[in-house]
Amino acid sequence: MPINELYTPALLEHSQDPFNKYAMENPTCTHEGINPSCGDDIVLSLRLSDSDIIEEAAFTGSGCAVSQASADMMADLVCGLDLAQARDLCKLFIQMARGEATDTELLTERLGEAACLKTIARMPARVKCAELAWRTLDQMLEDRQSGGTGSNLKAATTEDGIPGVRDL
Amino acid sequence: MSLNDALLGAAATAANFVENAASKYAAAREAVRIAEEDAKAALSGDPADITKSPFRIAYPLLAADPTYAYLDNAATAQRPSMVLKAQKEFYTTMNAxxxxxxxxxxxxxxxxxxxxxxxxxxxxxxxxxxxxxxxxxxxxxxxxxxxxxxxxxxxxxxxxxxxxxxxxxxxxxxxxxxxxxxxxxxxxxxxxxxxxxxxxxxxxxxxxxxxxxxxxxxxxxxxxxxxxxxxxxxxxxxxxxxxxxxxxxxxxxxxxxxxxxxxxxxxxxxxxxxxxxxxxxxxxxxxxxxxxxxxxxxxxxxxxxxxxxxxxxxxxxxxxxxxxxxxxxxxxxxxxxxxxxxxxxxIGFETIEERERKLSAYLVQKLKELSFIEIVGSANPDAHLGVVSFNVKGIHPHDVASLLDEENVAIRAGHHCAQPLLTWMGISSCCRASIAFYNSTHDIDRLAEALEGVWGMFHAH
Missing domain, CATH: 3.40.640.10 (Type I PLP-dependent aspartate aminotransferase-like (Major domain))
Structure with a gap:
């Protein structure tokens, strides 16, 4: 695989100059995600409106270009979405990173720039780098949903705690 | 699409193909040249000459890919053919x-x-x-x-x-x-x-x-x-x-x-x-x-x-x-x-140690010549034996290792199962190149070239 399909100018820009990487003041919720095998960590913060619409997303932490760019792109994408929409996007991204969602047109339409991370599916060791922010967001939203509206949405989660793919 | 556009498109594709073929041909020529040098060294070379590897030919995985710079020997070494043969011999002649x-x-x-x-x-x-x-x-x-x-x-x-x-x-x-x-x-x-x-x-x-x-x-x-x-x-x-x-x-x-x-x-x-x-x-x-x-x-x-x-x-x-x-x-x-x-x-440990000390010193020297490399630990070329850890300034080790892999250079990146050491040194991860006696300066030169490529890619704009 030509590696510059992954390390695109967009990815390098998001990793080197991440617009959404800062410590948010008074976030509605925060969640930490780690990749134990690489030591990468991320703290994701969201500001939600009264009706649980994501108004602002930011992150801090350290990681490789792939995980940082992925987090920054995600933060751009989820603003304006409600919790269910954001979780749908997490599911789609994780499916893409694992090579299970491959429709380029659909991916580009829904994931925008983050669709450039599609090639990560061909680099098994790096999939978890791309997924880190998305898994963290999904877990945070799952916690929030089960705390707020009950556990009716837990059905979408498989037994290993990874967002399910069946009902997408 | 006009005929002109189609012709331009076809010409671009052809030019791309020729360029690809030329670079593949150059890479193959380089592989043959190294394999020939190593084979000559194996027949009559000086084992202390680290610019060639008289031993590479004994390692099927390395011999099959002369430009593969395997620099993760501290994780596991490659196996020479006599070891593989012995393993098979046990099962075919004395298995019980x-x-x-x-x-x-x-x-x-x-x-x-x-x-x-x-x-x-x-x-x-x-x-x-x-x-x-x-x-x-x-x-x-x-x-x-x-x-x-x-x-x-x-x-x-x-x-x-x-x-x-x-x-x-x-x-x-x-x-x-x-x-x-x-x-x-x-x-x-x-x-x-x-x-x-x-x-x-x-x-x-x-x-x-x-x-x-x-x-x-x-x-x-x-x-x-x-x-x-x-x-x-x-x-x-x-x-x-x-x-x-x-x-x-x-x-x-x-x-x-x-x-x-x-x-x-x-x-x-x-x-x-x-x-x-x-x-x-x-x-x-x-x-x-x-x-x-x-x-x-x-x-x-x-x-x-x-x-x-x-x-x-x-x-x-x-x-x-x-x-x-x-x-x-x-x-x-x-x-x-x-x-x-x-x-x-x-081979003899005298030869092994001499080659590896020279290779380790060469590795430290090459890394020191790159201004964007920070060596983790001693920067004294004569202090190392086998292992040299480093970081590329501002670039995460996992990105470095993935990009080097694209250039057929294998190194390790991460915490190397020594998290308390890295924490104590104030870093969360690093790159590690580790050599064995069957490496040569070719492998290290390829690493240095590939590292320049990584740096260039992250600093293109």
Whole structure:
């Protein structure tokens, strides 16, 4: 695989100059995600409106270009979405990173720039780098949903705690 | 689309194809050139000439890909063809369960293991009344980790570890020589004491004297750190350990492949190593220990082939080493490990060490020439043996390793199973290049070129 399909100018820009990487003041919720095998960590913060619409997303932490760019792109994408929409996007991204969602047109339409991370599916060791922010967001939203509206949405989660793919 | 556009498109595709073909042709020419040089070196070259590798031809995986720069030897070495042949030979000519059977093939399998024991004992410079006695001080396990786990499991009872006692290790231990002792300390209420090196990565005499004292019962130290790559003063540490009546354990996973080992000269009581880092198979490890300790130690695993007799109520353990070898051993692997040691000895550790010191110095030198590289540990080219760790300024090691892979250069990136060391040094991860005697300066030059490419890619705009 030509590696510059992954390390695109967009990815390098998001990793080197991440617009959404800062410590948010008074976030509605925060969640930490780690990749134990690489030591990468991320703290994701969201500001939600009264009706649980994501108004602002930011992150801090350290990681490789792939995980940082992925987090920054995600933060751009989820603003304006409600919790269910954001979780749908997490599911789609994780499916893409694992090579299970491959429709380029659909991916580009829904994931925008983050669709450039599609090639990560061909680099098994790096999939978890791309997924880190998305898994963290999904877990945070799952916690929030089960705390707020009950556990009716837990059905979408498989037994290993990874967002399910069946009902997408 | 107009005809003109179609023609322009076709021309661009053709130009792209020609460019690709030209670069593939150039790469193939380069591969052939290196393979020819290496083959000539194998026939009549000077083994001390590190610009060529007379040994590469013996390694099927490397010989098949002359431009593959394999620089992750500290994780595992490549296997030479005679080791692969030996592994196959066991299964095709002597396969039987060793120790058990009363027929010819089982005797052959048993002898294969016993001969390997004696060979390992000679390799480690074990002194005993007879070759057989020396061989019986060699316990075959799965790897260095298992050897160190056995010690942490069984040695505390032997030394009477109690609350208030100390176990002393260094901050540069691999997790395998750290977590087992951490667990033992928790279980026995003992304290884990860390020796810390100076800025050059050297354990100083004052540190050794201060950290090992009257309360120290066990000292366990890595011979060569898998991150810093600098030999530790084992003989001095062992002397101090014995002064205070402590037992001295050495993790030799990173030293046994590179320098001659003499456990009597080191003055240690235990020495652990892994076959796969020495060109042998994965899944075979060695623990050498002094009989007075091995005899007193309880086994960690019990079951088949490790008993003298069993009743409904109790069991009597077999003699050392069988006492520690429950279940069927990887006899083929042990036989192949024997062949791996023979191969290293046929080259000679003088040659191996000379080549590797030169290659390590060349590696440090090349990295120092790159302004964007930060060497982790000593920047002295003559200090390293095998391992050199570094970071590319501002670029995460995982990105570096992925991008190098694209250039057919294999290095390790991460915390290298030495998180407390990296935390202590204030970094979360790093890159590591590690060499073996079958590398040449080609491999290191390719690494340096590829690193320039990585830097360029991240700084193109």
């Amino acid at each position: 369960n060793p120790l058990r059977g009363l027929y010819r093939h089982s005797h052959m399998a048993t002898s294969a293991i016993e001969d390997a024991r004696k060979h390992v004992a000679r390799f480690l410079g074990v002194e005993a009344a007879s070759e057989r006695d020396a061989g019986n001080q060699i316990v075959f396990l799965r790897n260095t980790s298992e050897a160190l786990n056995l010690l942490a499991h069984s040695l505390p009872e032997v030394v009477g570890l109690e609350p208030g006692d100390q176990i002393c290790i260094s901050i540069m231990e691999h997790h395998s020589n750290l977590i087992p002792w951490q667990q033992a300390c928790k279980k026995y209420g003992a304290e884990l004491v860390y020796m810390r090196p100076n800025e050059e990565g050297v354990l100083e005499s004052a540190t050794i004297q201060a950290c090992i004292g009257p309360n120290t019962k066990i000292v366990s130290v890595v011979h060569i750190s898998n991150v810093l790559g600098i030999p530790n003063p084992i003989a001095e540490i062992a002397q101090r350990a014995h002064e205070v009546g402590a037992v001295m354990v050495v993790d030799g996973a990173q030293s046994a492949p590179h320098i001659p080992i003499d456990v009597e000269e080191l003055g240690c009581d235990f020495f652990a190593m892994s076959a796969h880092k020495m060109g042998g198979p994965m899944g075979v490890g060695v623990l050498w220990g002094r009989p007075e300790f091995l005899d007193q130690m309880e086994p960690m695993l019990t079951g088949g082939e490790m008993i003298d007799s069993v009743t409904e109520e109790d069991a009597v353990w077999a003699q050392v080493p069988q006492k520690f070898e429950a279940g069927t051993q990887d006899a083929a692997g042990i036989y192949a490990f024997d062949a791996a040691i023979s191969y290293l000895e046929s």
